[in-house]
Amino acid sequence: MNQRIAIIGAGPAGLAAADEALRQGMKAILFEKGQVGEGIRCAEGFFDPFRSLAPPEAAVRFKVQSLYFRAEKEYEFSAEGLRLWIIDRAKWQQHWAETLKQRGVEIREHQFISRRNYARLREEFDWVIDASGVPPVTSLVYGFRDYYLPHSLVTAQYVLSGDFSHLRDGIKVGFSPDYLGYFWIFPKTETKASAGIALLAEEYGHRDLNLLWTWLRREIAAAGLAEAGVIEKGGGLCPAKMLPRLVWGNVILAGDAAGLTSPLHGGGIDMALLSGREAAGTIARGEVQDYRERLEKIFKPRLELERELVRLWAGSSFGELERVLAGVHNLLQGKGIGPLLPLSRDLLQKAYLFFRFWRGLQKGFARG
Ligand SMILES: Cc1cc2nc3c(=O)[nH]c(=O)nc-3n(C[C@H](O)[C@H](O)[C@H](O)COP(=O)(O)OP(=O)(O)OC[C@H]3O[C@@H](n4cnc5c(N)ncnc54)[C@H](O)[C@@H]3O)c2cc1C
Missing domain, CATH: 3.50.50.60 (FAD/NAD(P)-binding domain)
Structure with missing residues (x-):
């Protein structure tokens, strides 16, 4: 042809x-x-949830072994089974x-x-x-051109120099009651990492873009990295609606x-x-x-699940988010549903969906 x-x-x-x-x-x-x-x-972060991509061999920094989720407390989730590399x-x-x-x-x-x-x-x-x-x-x-902004996650990101040896082979994702989104630290080496914040798309709730950098600096300080040097400053849109x-x-x-x-x-x-x-x-x-x-x-099976998860996340209090993280963390370790008790139908639905999503990441999502 x-x-x-x-x-x-x-x-x-x-x-x-x-x-x-x-x-x-x-x-x-x-x-x-x-x-x-x-x-x-x-x-x-090179993530292959469909298990259909060749590993990015030429440029792998490390294969992610743990994800540290933080709300009030921090929970270590094993990344076993996930095809996730930092490249x-x-x-x-x-x-x-x-x-x-x-x-x-x-x-x-x-x-x-x-x-x-x-x-x-x-x-x-x-x-x-x-x-x-x-x-x-x-x-x-x-x-x-105007289609993108409301349907995008809006991000701000620094590349920092500092000591990230405590995150060896792991990445960190944190949540806050102040904004609907998340904060991340993805190490590149033991002394260099990207630290960023992403606010969810407009359809999931109000977002104040003027505070993006303020929140990011606050998160960096809360993570004990106030002294880290700034190598780069960036960010941008992640358009999330086809x-x-x-x-x-x-x-x-x-x-x-x-x-x-x-x-x-x-x-x-x-x-x-x-x-x-x-x-x-x-x-x-x-x-x-x-x-x-x-x-x-x-993309449908995965995106539908993700959208449902975002909707439930957007409709959750910070306290509920904490309990879902704690509950699913417990469940994945075979320790029962303790943190989810007393169990409401709503909380059960949220925890179940997150559990299903995590399992999808570990075992792969069905492709259409
Ligand atoms: C802060 C931030 C962090 C992110 N972190 C991750 C992550 O960890 N993992 C992940 O999976 N995704 C991440 N993303 C999203 C990811 O970067 C994008 O989804 C991905 O790069 C999209 O690839 P693309 O090829 O469509 O576009 P791009 O990677 O943006 O590539 C577009 C290319 O087109 C070129 N170009 C632009 N305009 C022109 C023009 N007029 N003429 C010629 N060339 C042009 C650009 O120079 C560029 O090389 C992140 C996004 C942001 C903003």
């Missing part, structure tokens, strides 16, 4: 699309505005781009696709896969551009990979009209 494809953006979605295009024998050219791996804002994303993307080049994909760096050359690209190529992140070029051209329309003429949206991150935690590397792969695959099969339906089918 001699389809010519232009791909905008060499993030996970764009690289996966290029890889699949190559596999399908199509000619793909990848356009990246900077250098591959430059300017990434990410906590670098060096820049290195991972650069290594992948290099192998793609060797296999014949043309990657043009420092090629910013503006509105003007977007039109030219669409004329010159049979298909354009827009994997330019959020907001994507296509949204500027068609005027749907766009109603993913194909615009001969342009197909993939990854963040398509609104594909987890509504629960905002992680999106896995869905970027799967949607990038699927975008190129549907072109090869001549089934572009089914692209959105295919993605719905693939």
